[in-house]
Amino acid sequence: MKSKLETQFMQFLGGRNLVFGLLVLILLGIVIYIYNKISFIFHPFIVILSTVAAPTILAFIAYYLINPIVNLLEKARIKRIWGILIIILGIAGIITSITMLVAPTIETQINDLIVNFPVFVQQMSENFRGWIDQSIFGPYYDEGYDWVVANLSDISSKIGAYVGGALEGIRNVANTLTHVFIAIFTFPFILFFLLKDSAKFKQYCLRLLPPKFRKDADHILKNMDVQVGSYIRGQIIVALCIGILLYIGYLIIGLDYAIILAITASVTSVVPYLGPIIAISPAIIIAIVHSPFMLVKLAIVWAAVQFLEGHLISPNIMGRTMKIHPLTIMIVLLVAGNLFGLIGVILGIPGYAILKVLVQYLYGKFKIRYNRYFGDEHGTYELKKNKLS
Template identity: 70%
Template sequence: MNSENRFIKFLGGRNLVFSLSLLILIGIMIFIYDKISFVFNPIIVVLSTITPPIILAFIAYYLLNPIVDFLERLRIKRIWGIVIIILGISGLLAGIILLTAPAIEAQVKELFRNFPNYVQQLWKDVTTSIENSFLGPYYDNAYDWVVSNFSDIPGIVGSYIGNAFEGIQNVASTVTNFVVVLVTFPIILFFLLKDGDRFKAYCLKLLPPKFRKDVNQILDNMDAQVGSYIQGQIIVATCIGILLYIGYLIIGLDYAITLAIIAAITSVVPYLGPTLSIIPAAIIAIVDSPFMLLKLAIVWVIVQFLEGNFISPNIMGKTMKIHPLTIVIVLLVAGNLFGIIGVILGIPGYAILKVLVAYFYNKFKARYNRYYGEEYGAYAQDQQSENK
């Protein structure tokens, strides 16, 4: 009997009934929402409108807040430090765009115009090599099978493209959304940099005093995890882009700056991004010559060696503590669920979820130790866990 009572107390005692009732009410609310979800369409529209500038502002906040803090330590008022940084970065970006935009635009246009020819030439070379090899007798059969089973692919692709164009025909809406992001992003960023700490303290004061310390701990852990990831990943991606650009220039690869920009952008996504970014460069290199492909491989190996052994360990550190296989799984799942947004934000979302799971697991261990630790042996407690 004592064992049963102890188990009920371990699960929450009288609070267990409240928790189960709360779960039932949440389930009923979800069921009702599924039936009348159209009522919430205006709320969904509002959230979809304000979410992009808020996400961009938070990304920029994590990048710029350390600089603002540094200027504040130099006794420059925070508001003036923010103004200096925003004006400086805006001027720097404007100068870079004015100086490099014509060359990049011409190179991008030429790459998009010629890339289909590169792919076609690569396919022709592969076909010729297969026909002249021991696989030649099987080539015709394989080709007929592909044609018979995938002959309608152009029609399918065309229908998808048509649907996509139908979805973006409302140019006014697209332009409006872009203008909203462009106008609201700097405003949100300014107030995040100026009043971020005050906003956090204000939100904590809204909570009951009993929960403030725990919530503050969770927010601090999330801030450290997500902030370090965003700062580190963008710096690492920028370094990869610069190193590849230098390497492409050295080996004389065409479209060096465009391919380096593609690599820098895709490298924001860990593991999968750098692998995808090398594909267009490899196609261009192999069509140029086998020797160019060899030089590209050497450049890629050198850049990956520098990134894996010097750049990432010193910039990213050990803060995230996520296994590479976990990162790949998270990216695949998030990509299937939310598309490109899921791929970009999957790892920060996982980091937030990991902080929450770790917090509740520590609470579970502390509760177990209270009711069963002396009799059956206690869990090892983390330094941040408390016996509650």
Template identity: 50%
Template structure:
């Protein structure tokens, strides 16, 4: 009895700080972190053993990512059909038939027009280059611009004088680059062939997959896992759906504007803008570049008209389209978006730029939820010392449910 009393007293003597971090469980957690560190260290030393596994993962990641993007686009349509007593399977079949019909219509109507404009642009490209060079020469004769032009020419010669050497090195390494190019094309073709099958089963059994994953969690964590998945679905789904609609609206508005001002290759330029506008902030800057070049070659007045059209489209997108379509679901500051795009682009290239914002949204949801749990635990142990943490409206619901 005395030993039990002493052990009970020793437990009571544990500081509030240690209780806050789990009491004696903290030693177990530290042990897990040490084992995790040792596992990562050993993995680095024998990583060659896992190369087949990494090959399998990299092969599967592409179709799964593309299928998830399509899933968030089309799942609301399937859910809408279910409300009108159309079975999920028949809804998927109807949707796939509609997609195939729409794609065939686009190929039949739009592709020939875009192809004709691209061929025309390629044919006229030497004339455009000559006109652009002539305007640069005329501009360089201006006494005000001459000094700056000379400085720019010197800078260009210093930085690009070794281009022939770089080209010869590239040609010498042509075999390796061609093999890499063929590998990339093959990977893209595999993704395009396999992702429809992944999409079909995601649309058909997505709810079952989520329920099965939640059932794998310990009962204590199933509620938090369910909440996290729901929030991630809302964040990522709203972003993908909204960004696609916004990009389509920008493409349509630019096509109308380019057609009104008489800019050549309006459909091709608007299509490029619609595709690149999927990436916020950076996409529109890339999209406007070819239009600026063509407008500058045409005339200064065309450049002015292009600026008016672009300003009008950006005004409509920023004040009417995005606020009504995207809403405030993402709740990410524009500066944060720019930093995320820059970091994701350096880490994973074009794929990182495209997936950076949805990935950040998922991480933000997880971190926010964990911080809510932290605040709830803090209130349990320290509410009498310095007052409670305050919860936002969405956090209040979590607090009440728990």
């Protein structure tokens, strides 16, 4: 009986294939070790990938937004290429018109905010200091202030030590602007060919695989497409709705710099949970400086918008496609942020969705394999039909 169980277990793990798998992992570890020692050889390829990554990511985000509309036009017997051109030109025209109408107001508010924001911060600090002095925390505040003065009094000399790196900073800024220009210039071309030839590219990639794996690979790609596409479309639509609602609310309560604060909230709200916290910070500072009653009105507006977003907008737009627990989202954001910075925070959830599809597929294969070798003796897993969810 023992030998039979051992045979079953070895067959379950893959038998001889397990040995080959372990050898492949060992060889992969050796390759990674060698790569780490001679990584400078691959620097040109890393530069190429980093250059292409930004416009490609932007193109994929726009692809998931525009492709459903292109498909609808194609069903209406409009050739795909003409539908793509109509949509791209239409969106470009709308963006240009809105920019021309709103740009002067935005420019004025940005200039005023840049000038006045340090004053707002100083006034808030003075108000906070006055409140602290009248409370039991006054002596502790003075001690903390004295410590800061004693330990950071030579901060000017420390700053001067870094002035020599100014040219390096200028060069970094120039490189960043170059990457931004390249991304903006190449993004429409990548988007056009994604919309035009995405199906052909997918079929081409599937034909590269052995016929045995093509059906499973196609199923995985469809699941990834549903998960990532639903998230991107839903998150951007929700962000636009939040921006519009906040702008209306700020206008109603008379908060200064309404359009800038609304745009900031709309952009940052693409990051779940953390985005609203970042977005409300400048609004709170401006409201506190204006008056305590303005802070109360701001709280009412934010509570109303968050209620509408949580109970009306997100449930109807996002649906239940992602099925990710809030705690999981927080963990993903923290880990992705520590690993990849701002890009990780923005792309962490779509990346998790892709990884989730792969893990679900592998777990499904594991259950099938377990049922084959141990099901009759120890009970079987309940298998669900393969449906896109």
